[in-house]
Amino acid sequence: MKQYSLLLVVFLSVIGMNAQEARSFSLNLYGGYNFSDRLDYDGYSASIEDGFQYGVGFEYFVSRNNSVELKYLRADPKMPFYGPLGNQLNQGDDKGALNYILLGGTHYFDTGSNLLPYLGAGAGVGIIETPQSGNGTYFAWDIKAGVKIKTASVVSVNLNAYLESMTAAAGNSYYWTYYGPVGVQDYVSIYQFGLGAVLSFNFKN
Template identity: 35%
Template sequence: MKKLIFFLALMIFCSLEGFSQDVRLNAYALYTFADKFDSYWDVGNNYYYSGKIEDGLQWGGGLEYKVNELLGVELLYLRQDTNSPTWYRRVAGPDQFTNFDLGINYIMVAPTRYFRATGSPIEGFGSLMVGVMVASLTNPDNNREDTATKLGVGVKGGMIYWGAEKVGIKLQAQLLSAVQSMGGGFYFGTGGAGAGVNSYSSIYQFSLGGGLVLKLN
């Protein structure tokens, strides 16, 4: 999946390079809000897991080709290092608790629509994102690790203030989600990390922040 996304993005960028008005380098720093998840898959035995992905800093960068005044295409990477305190039960016995270490990576392609009034230093934008989410989960109790790679989708929108010809300040809001096939849901791989849970739960990460935009040509 990751190789396919990179290949498609490379083909898009190569085909658009000769027509682009400018190339932009975007740097991001966003505050990501906490998100809860839960799953109950055996009601009779009360097997379940319930927890949250804690809030924290999400950072990254992107390379964007501006096709024309209204359209850009960006390849971006975002990373968050956080924790996931989780209660769960899989076998007969008391509930168990683990505060997992969690690293979340998004690799996305984002077509972006721009809006700008003539002579204005403010440029508005809206974007759809599609790519992959790679999550690495570590159980600190036994150092077991598990990794899940799933389809990622998202939306973002905001504004860029161009204080100089080639330097802008970006403010944006975004929503990212990991989906399982077409039905929705993120495989929270606590089984490999020692919790013994194999089920599905959706995650939705809402972020506010921004960063810098640099025109490279």
């Protein structure tokens, strides 16, 4: 909960500092398709299978071509988990969920037309839900690239490609040194590439 509060405080602080320069804000509705990823650790393996992702974001423009955004994204993929012998350990109960709460920034490149290419990145927390182990909260980040297609109305469409990741502690490895055994924390990371579209409702101050 502390991570969520920190994100909110930072987001509101940025808005406050740039309130006089801000030009508009957008309500963004996200839809996308994430491709699978495979994880291997200490003889065990897991798959994060393909699946659809959806979410919502609030984007505030601190200048004409730059914005900050707080967004929530969710996907509900199957996550089969395999033992060292290749047998699935969660057979019949492999449904899970990936949640992202990210604060990020986006830069739009002004082309003088209704097509605005953009680059963006964000960081925050990721929440993994599984029937076996409940919920876990981890560091998460994303990067994205795409194009915003403006229309004559308040609605615009964004087409983008993105990479999302979250990192979880997965135990310790021990190494023998001159001073004796030393334990080192091991980490496992999820990397999912995706393609998506965003429906944006744009509002002027």
